[in-house]
Amino acid sequence: MPEHRWHQRWYEHWQRLDDLADKVGRQSWAAARVRASDTDRTLVDLLLKGQLAS
Numbered sequence: 001m002p003e004h005r006w007h008q009r010w011y012e013h014w015q016r017l018d019d020l021a022d023k024v025g026r027q028s029w030a031a032a033r034v035r036a037s038d039t040d041r042t043l044v045d046l047l048l049k050g051q052l053a054s
Contacts, residue, residue, distance in 0.1 A: 021029040046052040 024032075043052070
């Protein structure tokens, strides 16, 4: 994906995540990423795609 397209589509969302990482602390953020399981990632993917049954 061209950089300008990524910036248009994802930069604002990335900024919010980056701000959250600053607020919780980079060390805590990194520890949480390590603990995230494949099931966690699948759940987030389904939520983002709107494919999680309510």
